[in-house]
Amino acid sequence: MRLISRLCLAALLCAAVFPAAAQERKNVLFIISDDLNNYLGCYGDPRAKTPNIDKLAARGVRFERSYCTFPLCGPSRNSMLTGLYPNSNGILTNSQIFRQSIPSHISLPQAFRQNGYFAARIGKLYHYNVPKSIGTDGHDDPGSWEMEINPAGVDRLEEEPEIFTLTPGQFGGTLSWYASPKSDAHHTDGMIASEAEWVLERCAKKKDRPFFLAVGFFRPHTPYVAPETPYFGWYPEAEMPVHPTVDQNPPEVPAAALGSYKKEQDKLTDELRRRCAQSYYASISFMDAQVGRVVEALDKNGLAESTVIVFTSDHGYHMGEHGLYQKMSLFEGSARVPLLIVAPGVTKPGSVAATPVSHLDLYPTLAELCGVKAPANLQGQSLVPILKDPQEKGRGWAITQVSRGGGPARATVSRDKGSEGRRFFGYSLRTPRWRYTEWDEGREGSELYDHDADPGELKNLAADPAHAATVAELSEKVRAAAKGTFPAEGVTPPVNKEGPLWAPNLTDP
Secondary structure, three states: OHHHHHHHHHHHHHHHHOOOOHHHOOEEEEEEEOOOOOOOHHHOOOOOOOHHHHHHHOOOEEEEEEEOOOOOHHHHHHHHHHOOOHHHHOOOOOOOOHHHOOOOOOOHHHHHHHOOOEEEEEEOOOEOOOOOOOOOOOEOOHHHOOEEEOOOOHHHHOOHHHOEEOOOOOOOOOOEEEEEOOOHHHOHHHHHHHHHHHHHHHHHOOOOOOEEEEEEOOOOOOOEEEEOOOOHHHOOHHHOOOOOOHHHOOOOOOHHHHOOOOHHHHHOOHHHHHHHHHHHHHHHHHHHHHHHHHHHHHHHOOOHHHEEEEEEEOOOOEEOHHHOEEOOOOOHHHHEEEEEEEOOOOOOOOEEEOOOEEHHHHHHHHHHHHOOOOOOOOOOOOOHHHHHOOOOOOOOOEEEEEEEEOOOOOOOOOOOOOOOOOEEEEEEEEOOOEEEEEEHHHOOOEEEEEOOOOOOOOOOOOOOHHHHHHHHHHHHHHHHHHHOOOOOOOOOOOEEOOEEOOOOOOOOO
16 A cells, blocks of 8 residues: 555656656647748738648648747847847847857757757758858757758759859848759758658657757748749749839838848849849749648658647748848838747647737747746747637737847947947837837837738828827837837846847837
């Protein structure tokens, strides 16, 4: 009897420490693309051919209004993977590593690893210099992973001399593209899909240990390189869109809103704009094919019912809207990201959630779905209630910030009056109806767009007296939300290469 009591006590203790048996804990397949706007069939683009991502959307919940915290690769990815806003993790530019600013923080994959998961990365999760860092660890965090795989294909190793670029000698930060004669298997993303197939096959043979597999595709990041056959053929150049130039924006749009315009874009002709769009779409369809291979491998190995699937991108991407290309704006095209979540036993196929959510919400969501202990200082909300019922409102808003000007990359939202070329920030709040943006607390202008009537954000209503009450209400909300992007009171602020980050000093609206 005493032995039986001791065995029961041991079982209770084990249950307290390990809330679910290993075979009952959900796996995670985390797929992320690079520089992807919502140019996907499941998001309503009639031109885009993305059958595999569309099928994935039909399996779970599609978030219609999902947003990054900062429309730049390094800050966005570090924010998503730490569960902290850029102002709290100290990552405000590319090529920064969060261990240098918040060294003891537990990242999303690290939390799973510490809870007994096999955590592996294939391709790009943290920041990489594209294409130069392809095939390396980039600005990775070794503590996040048990295994890292870094393929490099012809797009990195052979084809660089053939790539067209607006700025000779540059590829990653400039508009550049190439229709490759090589097939999928020769390209980096094709190799990433092959490696993911290999890992999933082995995970299926060892089901006593759950896995967190992160698969980071490089496309459609510039240079827009994809196999010519079949992908470029799906998008005839003559049918590609040509958006108006930046000087055709209405005069009430603040200069800061258009601050991501690059001088190289002055070289664009309508012919080049069409080729650019063709290459971008082709790169998306190529990436979509690789997503399909990975999900098919999950299904084939009998892992679908035990695996949560996430698909997203690090930020949105302009392809001529507002006369802008690439990222670093606070317009919808740059701040909005695709987000799909399939959670077996939780989500219903074909569900759509309309409430605004943030990348920041992925960490607490996956932790809750998988019974993983997460740090107490995470700044996002769990999306589990919305996954169960897409009509749930959750927080009801998302905030995105971006920087303008020179000077130190510090996270203050008030201006540094003592320096020339000062840096200031824009903060944009997205609600179900409105996008409201303040640049340098409104000193450099404000924007208000009514998405019910103006989804293209072509009419700035911020100075319209008829909307004064809405502006006042949203100004108060965006400033409160901006304060919330900093560490909680009593928490030591992060440190970056310029020293400690400043605390917020927002003025009243």
